[in-house]
Amino acid sequence: MEIDLNDDAVTSEAEKSASCNEECEKGAAFALSSSTCSSSGSSSARVSSSYLELWHACAGPLTSLPKKGNVVVYFPQGHLEQASSFSPFSPMEMPTYDLQPQIFSRVVNIQLLANKENDEVYTQVTLLPRAEYLEGKELEELGTDEEGNEATPTKSTPHMFCKTLTASDTSTHGGFSVPRRAAEDCFPRLDYKQQRPSQELVAKDLHGVEWKFRHIYRGQPRRHLLTTGWSIFVSQKNLVSEMQGENGELRLGIRRAARPRNGLPESIVGSQSYYPNFLSSVANAISAKSMFHVFYSPRASHADFVVPYQKYIKSIKNPVTIGTRFKMKFEMDESPERRCTSGIVTGMSDLDPYKWPKSKWRCLMATKPSFHSLGPEVIQTAYFPYGDIHNAGQGSSILCSKPTNFQRENIPFNTPSTQSGIMRNEVGRSDITIPNEQKLQDNISGTASLGANMRIPKDDNFKGQVKACKLFGISLSGETTAQNLQNSAKRSCTKVHKQGSLVGRAIDLSRLSSYNDLLIELERLFSMEGLLIDPNKGWRILYTDSENDIMVVGDDPWHEFCDVVSKIHIHTQDEVEKMTIGMMINDDTQSCLEQAPVTMEASKSSSVGQPDSSPTVVRM
Amino acid sequence: MEIDLNDDAVTSEAEKSASCNEECEKGAAFALSSSTCSSSGSSSARVSSSYLELWHACAGPLTSLPKKGNVVVYFPQGHLEQASSFSPFSPMEMPTYDLQPQIFSRVVNIQLLANKENDEVYTQVTLLPRAEYLEGKELEELGTDEEGNEATPTKSTPHMFCKTLTASDTSTHGGFSVPRRAAEDCFPRLDYKQQRPSQELVAKDLHGVEWKFRHIYRGQPRRHLLTTGWSIFVSQKNLVSEMQGENGELRLGIRRAARPRNGLPESIVGSQSYYPNFLSSVANAISAKSMFHVFYSPRASHADFVVPYQKYIKSIKNPVTIGTRFKMKFEMDESPERRCTSGIVTGMSDLDPYKWPKSKWRCLMATKPSFHSLGPEVIQTAYFPYGDIHNAGQGSSILCSKPTNFQRENIPFNTPSTQSGIMRNEVGRSDITIPNEQKLQDNISGTASLGANMRIPKDDNFKGQVKACKLFGISLSGETTAQNLQNSAKRSCTKVHKQGSLVGRAIDLSRLSSYNDLLIELERLFSMEGLLIDPNKGWRILYTDSENDIMVVGDDPWHEFCDVVSKIHIHTQDEVEKMTIGMMINDDTQSCLEQAPVTMEASKSSSVGQPDSSPTVVRM
DNA sequence: TTGTCGGCCAATCGCCGACAA
């Protein structure tokens, strides 16, 4: 845990602020400012700069937000993805109201908020759909004033310090030891002529709640301490606290070392999980040309589903192609250092061509890596920080070289630009594994890995409908395969629902040994003899997996399918096509299906010391 | 705050239980039971009886709930009313999707839950819209089995005591003083030969969390005390606690003196407040003939918007007319006594004739009085316990005399029976005030009153649309009325409903060992010898599982079926086909509908060692 | 029968400088 101290009165040490942001990846921020405006509610139109800085200090250095008035692209698919991760409903049960995969909107408002339950920061973004923005719209027409114009704090952030809380700081035995420079820069000056100079500090947290501390300068040698009041703060904030200052008083913020499980308040999570139809408010807003709200937790690991329009257009115009090298930075939960990883894009596809054809969601962009549901030993999924992919040379650590000729097998590179993209990779569905290159922490028994693999289609039944190619990934150390312990199957049978029928059946997969067995058994259960085996009869079989994703039956190896399936669905082809709004089935897309394998090969590590973990190249 | 103590092992003192419920209007319930089944999750199909009793103890004596399988009337208007009370959106902004004001549904499931934030009880009701129930449907067609068939605890509730916590009980200075009778009835017997006999008690709260207490008998004179562990419980539960017992252990529940501001968890409140379109899920469910969920907090003051169908029909057929005298009971926040009030109906109207024409919401029924937002001095609004209005002579305190000639002003009495009803009264809109008649508490500066007034239409613009007359009420106070504890079965049996029969049966699956046994038993129960075994006789057996899915009986291994089944349904083949939403694609596919399920033939179990995992063969 | 209190012992809190990394 760390602490930031910021004094608005001093604005000269930009580099200090920057380095602080660097260090404050996990911890608490403590800041002091000297402005005198009254305490501002979160709904107040004017948000003080120190509140802004505090919020960003808590959010972490990787968080950037659009500004009011910016045009952004909203991805309902991504929103749905976030919602369904909390919801008992599968995405299949969440109607999409025929929403377009990309919704161009203007940011009417953006509120920087904090979860009262755990002080985690989050935002409420108010969007006004603007149908007049089209994908083809030229950048010139929009001007470039919005370029990179995100609501990040200014570099000229004044005094602010970070300190990782020590055991002594958080124990009940004593108070908080204030680094000397921090106290001198950020606290009112004490009268050092006294034997034990002291004063009372009053600080506000992100909720506006005041905290009082006794600040004393004592000991031999002398040092600054926060004594009375500190222990209460530690316990109330659950042992992890940050502090910020504002409004002539101190301000407190919190950023915990570990990624939050619940970045959003339960009340908001519930709003998306208890009612599977939350997207209808978006549909309503679009038809009524009115606003809608989106909640987003930058600290939680969900991918950004609101993306600046400029970056979106840039990505469209500069599609990532197979073979593109990349590097990405990310934050580790348990380690103070920033890690980097790199790799090569090996494939692209639509994530869900049924419901969201032509969606650019996660195809042209992605976000921070998602580790929250995993132990430190295993990293399953890697996303890309969307903006940074194309920000090479702008201080970003993401490097985008031209596509190389790196290739393997006979994978064609003819990727339609409208469909190209970077796909996430999931270890759980892998056929191959990438060697680990780096341990994340010595004291962790397992080693962490950024898994990366590819799912290989083995069934031609769905040819032309699924562009099944996946991408790659990268591993860092430790090779523990993700085990789905979540097979909470109290039942030995898997439920099967047939479209149109409220009555489900159940089937014991352990008694079957192949997909063929499954088809025969399903045909028998539903008296559909011959109808499922033959794809021309118009039936399709899908399933919901352990992550609530709707998948096509037959892609995975049989035993892996059995491990992850939670429910099987029998649908008519017509119904499946309804999920596939206007998707073109042609040779171009089909070709992707036929390319199978994937192999990857670890490249040499360029790392020195350790900070930036070695890049890994994956190729197909 | 009060405490209930309940010992399942003793079931003989019904009157004690009743008086306990009487006293426990506010406080905590503490109960001890001796059953030995393992801790049950809230999603478990079988809920222990002590959990049920604890829940009801926490909910308070006025809470009654429909049972699974009951037909109810769902009022989206009332639901919207509840939602908008939390929401930043006005009801006007919440689309109603052209829902009918009354939606007839069958209760598929009802879960008794508790708010983890504050232990307040609430329920999740799963409803399946049943369009075939019409307002005009005769009671006779439905039979009377559902009459008063609410899921309230039985009269035979065993040992349970109530105690209002004293200052000493909740201070940090000491422990909890257990009333002697309570300790003797509900706690394991101590060895009184010892000088200071003591033992450790373990209790579970509604969330299944265990709490341990040292129970000691000491002092001069001797008394029972809970010492070690008590103060932690007090602080964790925020100074107000109740306790209940179950499963061979103690159980803890909480019912606070004051009505909760947040009966529902924030996550659920948020789901209705952040998204103004939550009713769309209802609309979707109706069009898809699928289920939807309703959350309801009996302790919060919202009016019931799910009402038993029978009571609804009764109210329709016996409309309250202007001049009807009534009496109603209600709970006071600050006073342990039950209060009664009485009055005369002076007018009726549609509450919102614009959005909800012909709505019976609150016109034919109403609920507990709503005081939560008011100080003790003024009681503004009075609702009627819907069911009791017509329950005169059944132990209810509501008396319904014939309409008197009571009238006031020149309010016309021409009330169409289809529109007549009792309207709530709101002081805020009153033109006249009814004198207060009784102080509720001497130490309250103001006097309590059940405000009662009348709103007089002053604008003829709405003539013919708004029958604006209101009613009023009179404060009585101090009058304790009889308690009507509805008995309902806490069943070890699984209910079976046969299509076309309003009378359900129950079957003890633990006495059966195979599907074959089940079929034979079902045939015997319903005098259907030979009809179920033979699939060609046109009958099908379905069941509702713990996840509320409707499944075919026979697919799962027998013991797993027993674990997850919550209700068994015997349907005709025709009816099952109706559940299949017409999806004619071609003749081929149609064929599978006609054959549908189901016959099963339980094979002999070949298992050794695992008796119940017998394979089951199903053929069609 | 039980609510409140004084007595009293133990545990913890939390402020201090010493000391050393």
Place this chain on the structure above:
DNA sequence: TTGTCGGCGATTGGCCGACAA
């Protein structure tokens, strides 16, 4: 410069019976 610790006084926790309502 600052993390940890021993010392130690103050506070609180919490068990006991006395006493009286």
